[in-house]
Amino acid sequence: MNCPIENRNSAMLVAHAAGELDPLAARVLEQHLAGCEACRSVAAEQIAMWKALDAWEAPPVSPDFDRRLYRRIGEGAPLSWWERLARPFRAIPLRQALPLTATAGLLLMAGLLLQHPGSYAPAPAPHSQAVRADQVESTLDDLDLLRQFGTANSAESVHNDAM
Amino acid sequence: MLLRFGFAILLAAAAVGPVWAQQDPDKQSGQQLVENSIDRWNRMSPAERERQLAKLPPDRARMIRQRILRYNQMNPEEQQALRERYQTFSQLPPDKQEIIRERLREFRTLPRLRRPVVHGEVEQLRLMPEAQRQTRMNSDEFRNRYSPQEQQIIRDLSTYLPK
Numbered sequence: 001m002n003c004p005i006e007n008r009n010s011a012m013l014v015a016h017a018a019g020e021l022d023p024l025a026a027r028v029l030e031q032h033l034a035g036c037e038a039c040r041s042v043a044a045e046q047i048a049m050w051k052a053l054d055a056w057e058a059p060p061v062s063p064d065f066d067r068r069l070y071r072r073i074g075e076g077a078p079l080s081w082w083e084r085l086a087r088p089f090r091a092i093p094l095r096q097a098l099p100l101t102a103t104a105g106l107l108l109m110a111g112l113l114l115q116h117p118g119s120y121a122p123a124p125a126p127h128s129q130a131v132r133a134d135q136v137e138s139t140l141d142d143l144d145l146l147r148q149f150g151t152a153n154s155a156e157s158v159h160n161d162a163m
Numbered sequence: 164m165l166l167r168f169g170f171a172i173l174l175a176a177a178a179v180g181p182v183w184a185q186q187d188p189d190k191q192s193g194q195q196l197v198e199n200s201i202d203r204w205n206r207m208s209p210a211e212r213e214r215q216l217a218k219l220p221p222d223r224a225r226m227i228r229q230r231i232l233r234y235n236q237m238n239p240e241e242q243q244a245l246r247e248r249y250q251t252f253s254q255l256p257p258d259k260q261e262i263i264r265e266r267l268r269e270f271r272t273l274p275r276l277r278r279p280v281v282h283g284e285v286e287q288l289r290l291m292p293e294a295q296r297q298t299r300m301n302s303d304e305f306r307n308r309y310s311p312q313e314q315q316i317i318r319d320l321s322t323y324l325p326k
Contacts, residue, residue, distance in 0.1 A: 001257065001260070001261055001264070002253070002257065002260065004257060006200075007253065007257055007260075009256070009257045012257050012258075022258075024261075025257075025258050025261060028261050130207060130211055130215060131200045131203045131204045131207065131215070132215055132218075133212075133215045133216050133218065133219050133224065133227055134219065135200045136200050136201055136204045136227060136231065137223075137227050137230075138200075139199055139200045139201055139249070140201070140227070140230045140231070140234065142249060142252065142253070142260075142264070143201075143234065143245055143249055145263075145264060145267040145268065145271070146245065146248045146249055146252060146267070147245055148267070148270075148271060149267050149270060149282065149320075149324075150244070150245070150248060
């Protein structure tokens with residue numbers, strides 16, 4: 001298969017980590033991972049991340065949270081416009097607000113990275129144009145398959161020659 | 164769940180973003196005929212190419228050299244047509260690419276005299292509207308004319324192969 005990173009299809013690696021790939025695609029990807037260090041590394045990080053998130057549990061809300069909250073709202077003096085604006089956010093305790101804020105920030109950054117990857121990439125190294133020989137081989141394999149099918153009606157098809 | 168996806172997307176974007184950024188900008192825009200890995204290979208210095216090839220076993224490296232030579236020596240019209248076909252193919256989702264690869268490999272193993280017949284059927288079906296295509300593939304004539312393996316090849320290639 002073609003390298004998912006090369007093909008800009010990190011979603012395939014994410015889906016693999018989440019166990020959402022169909023068996024055929026998963027098998028093909030695993031074969032690729034065996035030979036591609038870059039993908040293997042990304043896949044390993046994904047799997048580690050999912051495991052860490054599986055282990056994470058939101059802290060429980062105290063039983064009298066609502067009561068204390070409404071009491072504090074009721075006790076409040078007339079509020080300035082700024083306090084009224086900020087009031088909905090005060091209801092969220094800091095421990096819960098932080099993960100929410102972090103998630104929003106992460107999603108925003110991910111969106112920006114996916115939309116404008118170049119803006120966040122490090123400056124390319126002098127050898128950044130280098131193509132691995134196995135990538136070229138993979139492209140040649142695909143070109144061969146497409147060419148042989150494309151010429152299946154001609155005399156060339158019987159030779160089945162590789163490019 | 165939201166937090167989990169946030170992390171997953173961010174991690175994937177962070178891992179893949181720099182790689183994408185190093186790819187040709189035309190490839191990111193999508194529509195023009197863009198460089199494939201062989202074009203990039205051809206632009207590398209001979210010394211860099213040899214460095215990359217030296218990472219592979221000598222026989223495999225020699226085979227790649229020969230295949231690239233053959234690709235570079237194709238007549239320009241044929242090469243252009245193949246490049247266009249490959250570009251359309253490489254823009255498909257990886258799972259569809261993999262299905263096409265599998266079926267094209269199977270196609271290659273068909274008896275020589277069956278290949279033009281199957282190829283012709285695929286080409287005919289690709290020109291048909293979806294409803295007509297389905298009717299044809301569900302017909303007795305279709306089932307009697309092609310082996311189960313051929314039917315599968317025809318179904319998948321006529322469905323997924325780029326027009």
